[in-house]
Amino acid sequence: MKNENIVSLKNISVAFDGETVLDDISIDIHNGEFITLLGPSGCGKTTTLRIIAGFVEPQNGDVFFDDNKINGVPAHKRQVNTIFQRYALFPHLNVYENVAFGLRIKKTPEAELDAKVKDMLRLVNLTGLEKRKIDTLSGGQQQRVAIARAIANNPKVLLLDEPLAALDLKLRKDMQTELKKIQQQLGITFIFVTHDQEEALSMSDRVVVMDNGKIQQIGTPKDIYNEPKNAFVADFIGESNILDGVMLCDRLAEFSGKKFECLDGGFEKNEPVDVVVRPEDVDIVPLEKGMLEGVVTSITFLGVHYEIIVDIGGFKWMIQTTDEQFVGDRVGLYIEPDAIHIMKKSEYSGKYGDYSSYSEEIDHLSDVEEEEN
Numbered sequence: 001m002k003n004e005n006i007v008s009l010k011n012i013s014v015a016f017d018g019e020t021v022l023d024d025i026s027i028d029i030h031n032g033e034f035i036t037l038l039g040p041s042g043c044g045k046t047t048t049l050r051i052i053a054g055f056v057e058p059q060n061g062d063v064f065f066d067d068n069k070i071n072g073v074p075a076h077k078r079q080v081n082t083i084f085q086r087y088a089l090f091p092h093l094n095v096y097e098n099v100a101f102g103l104r105i106k107k108t109p110e111a112e113l114d115a116k117v118k119d120m121l122r123l124v125n126l127t128g129l130e131k132r133k134i135d136t137l138s139g140g141q142q143q144r145v146a147i148a149r150a151i152a153n154n155p156k157v158l159l160l161d162e163p164l165a166a167l168d169l170k171l172r173k174d175m176q177t178e179l180k181k182i183q184q185q186l187g188i189t190f191i192f193v194t195h196d197q198e199e200a201l202s203m204s205d206r207v208v209v210m211d212n213g214k215i216q217q218i219g220t221p222k223d224i225y226n227e228p229k230n231a232f233v234a235d236f237i238g239e240s241n242i243l244d245g246v247m248l249c250d251r252l253a254e255f256s257g258k259k260f261e262c263l264d265g266g267f268e269k270n271e272p273v274d275v276v277v278r279p280e281d282v283d284i285v286p287l288e289k290g291m292l293e294g295v296v297t298s299i300t301f302l303g304v305h306y307e308i309i310v311d312i313g314g315f316k317w318m319i320q321t322t323d324e325q326f327v328g329d330r331v332g333l334y335i336e337p338d339a340i341h342i343m344k345k346s347e348y349s350g351k352y353g354d355y356s357s358y359s360e361e362i363d364h365l366s367d368v369e370e371e372e373n
Helices: 045-053 097-103 109-121 141-153 169-186 198-205 223-225 231-234 356-372
Strands: 005-016 021-028 034-038 062-065 080-083 157-161 188-196 206-211 215-218 241-248 252-255 259-263 271-277 282-285 293-302 306-312 315-321 330-335 341-344
Touching: 005 045, 005 188, 021 045, 021 062, 021 188, 021 215, 034 198, 034 341, 045 080, 045 157, 045 188, 045 206, 097 109, 097 141, 109 141, 109 169, 141 169, 157 306, 169 188, 169 198, 188 198, 188 223, 188 252, 198 223, 206 223, 206 231, 215 223, 215 231, 223 341, 231 271, 231 341, 241 315, 252 271, 306 330
Parallel strands: 034 188, 034 206, 080 157, 157 188
Antiparallel strands: 005 021, 005 062, 206 215, 241 252, 241 271, 252 259, 271 341, 282 330, 293 306, 293 330, 306 315
16 A cells, blocks of 8 residues: 655754754655645744755654655655755756756666656746756746756655745746646645745645744645634734634634624633634624624725724724725624634734734835825
8 A cells, every 4th residue: 555645754853053943843744745834934944844855854853755764864865856946057058958967967868868858848838948048048937947857857755945936926826826737747745835825825735834943733725724723823824813702602702892603612611712803704884783893994905805904992903895995984893603713822822913013004104105205
């Protein structure tokens, strides 16, 4: 029976100069999946990637590849290839020779090498550019050469360290689609590192959310977004209103001075909790129909919708709506039971979810604009 896990990290810890970078992390990475390590700068995601690649050795814990322990196995003997943020292409070689480089090192017969290089260039839509110099290519084309070179050697796992960060927004979105398509065609495991939540949600089979050297949550993009484990995950993956609340009993929560039906249970009676309500799940209604009411303090038009900040008893909510409102309007808010997500209190409680600073930043920006005009 084929092993479902191609890479397993067991109780990995790493410290640099006495500072903990990874704190007892364990992940099983499935054969043929697109998995993303997501988190802010310094969370440990790139170090995790480098451990799998063999560039960093963990102080504690074990690395397994196809059930074989590979601690101490040098990078060039591992069945992985890495694409870095700076693609590390050879400027003195043309497109064809860049892709052929690893195959030539392996002394691949010329006919086989030629067929393989042409296959790879076809896969990444670069047929016809074989003789082009690297410095004449666009960022997106260079990215494709790096991918073709990395997969020409048939790695079982491809490691990608923020490879889209240098591209402009439109090209980045195009390459997200392209990368996912290539991964599905090849059927090999992609382990992708990014701090961009949208990138992670749009491309991944599973997402590993990291902070402070620890794994905060592992799950499908849908699970991570809809069922965040703590306030850090809720805040990092999309916008969230995160409030102090109390679970009065199963399926009944109290927050913002009101009681709300919800779908969660399994908490102690009167247990303090964090309550998450996504901005797109709040309906603005006439005051008499509102479960809560507040005052609009700022409005940002974002093309598809408005992002509105509403002050409810000093707590600033963010609401995304297609209905136009005006600063100073008193509005009612209506929230369906399935839009209320209850989380256990954590070390992140109280640190996220109030948009006071957001509206203050907007005010400050408008002050600066007025001074300039």
